[in-house]
Amino acid sequence: MSTASPASVDKRQRARVYRMKTAEHLCPFGMKTVSLLKRQGFDVEDHPLTSREEIDSFKQRENVDTTPQVFIDDERIGGYEEVRAHLGLSVPNQEGTTYWPVIALFVTAFFMGLAVSWATGDSLLTLRMPEYAIATAMCLLGLQKLQDVESFSTMFLNYDLLAQRYVPYGYMYPYAETLAGVLMLAGTLIWIAAPMALFIGTVGAVSVFKAVYIDKRELKCACVGGDSNVPLGIVSLTENLVMIAMGLWMPFRMLVL
Template sequence: MSTAASSEAKESNSKANATVYRMVMKKHLCPFGLKSVDLLEREGYDVEDHQLTTREETDAFMEKHNVDTTPQTYIRGKRIGGYEELRKYFGKNVKSEDETSYRPVLAVFAVAALLALAVGWMLGGLFTIRTGELFIAFSMSILAMLKLQDVESFSTMFLNYDLLAQRKVPYSYVYPYAELLAGVLMVAGAMLWLAIPVALFIGTVGAVSVFKAVYIDRRELKCACVGGSSSVPLGFTSLTENLMMMGMGVWMLRYYFGG
């Protein structure tokens, strides 16, 4: 958004009037209409809220104003458009579908860290080795959960770079279940004879695959680490996930052998 347009928005929002036309039906309440009203109120506008309560009323509005969607916002008689256009008008960031974002991964690691600290607090030792182990195990479990939301989409993205999955396609479907299994067992400290080799195997294959795709072949791909709709680029984050699993597998050997 240009500086001039941003200045116009700021200058015109001093208790100016805005009009919003939005769908409010018995079986459908438009969420973007609610967001538009809320954004305008937070920006200091007095909002005239026109609720379109029937399909016929909505269609008539769109035909009259020559628009294809609702909500539609008007400020001082000028049509701004829908919710995304309104955000642009106020200089808010509007994320595109192809825009890179590390937010999903940061959210996973932040939640895993908080869970690990919470359990550590409950066990009487906040910053301990066990807290670090739990952080990795929780991270593995949460990442697996995100993949399991849509295994088909995950497998499609995973096949772009995983060397084993490219040879044995069923592995792309098994991977998230294996990651979850290893993570949960490591949280419990149970059946390490199974958890350790699983973590070592999928972590090693994953690390080699990511390293080859990114640092040798120089391919620009999206990472499937947080699921098939990820906007996280394949690279350091993906490699870190796999190295964490490898390291956790090696570390947990000390418990298995009674060290």
Template structure:
């Protein structure tokens, strides 16, 4: 097999050879993904299942590759699953590359939950209630992401949060405070506690993000989705904190 030319057109090549691991103790998920993608693109797949470790090692030695699956089209090696995606022009995110997808998905789900809960409770939707529940649910979901690994979150949070830098325990308290405030706001109880909590952590967060991004011009990842987040610190993070602070202020005044 030879390396494929990136500009190579496979429009007329409707047969692909796929070599993938399918052993009793391990069924390679990327092999299944490669096969599904090829079929989706209209290819007849010659599915070569490597069912033993010896078969895998023999194939890798003969093909001069270190990993499987491997796809060949027209006698030319395309490569693994990510290479196959790139071959078909499907965007491939590089390791460590920033993305807004996780936070967009979280906010979309928070909005859906808020609307569904309102409809179930009142058989009607209200703009004010929608906004309140949306912010509250978002806070709960964001807190959950951080609570999965508080140690990792705190390390990333200390990169930019002004209060946490002065008082390190705040980085550990933050996820719990955010979660408690979100739950209380959602339930509509103990607002005297929930609203100030949201106002304080939202205001401190907004000031910290603004300073780090717009004054110090630092390029950081946001800890809002947890310590392994690939979401860039910037406008979305600032907006999130402003929404939290604004909702806290609005509920106090109400």
């Protein structure tokens, strides 16, 4: 005789969700929680708390400090993140390193390089397509840093050798990277962009190599801003090596090819 699988049992479970839904505030985590439970096959009883009195009464009754609160089979699970953990799903705000911000940025830059190549040459694969993609990546990386230069410079000081000797370099770096990317994307003033990319790429590569492979330090990379959880390592080193390659290739192509 066949037995029901765990998945089929879970799909028959009932969940009660208590979430804030007042005229002043519609809780986004409450909406995300209800949507998640429905997608997971739960029969959801949605209980919006529509006034401050209802909210305070619920918190006092259940001895909780926040909403939403989810009950599955009369067992209190907690809020949105606790529900995700209970269901065996990833928790968005959990601590830990991730390469996803860098992966997303470089994939976006690659497709933007293809788009610019198509727009300027009516072909996806042109000689300049890799240049467009890398220059776009430099612009996007610079933009991430420019959102909070103070936080970037603080994290940057953990490993960059030049910034440790001359602190203002950490503040100048995002502007230099962005400017070099913009000029390379436009294919103009390469005599400024190429040396700039070559310089910051070389200093960065040496700094990352020393911190990671010689000193064996476990640090977070400031490549996508000062609040990232991207580990310092091969991705950061590759970013700097690509800038070095661009700093050498752009003048070579313009003067020799």
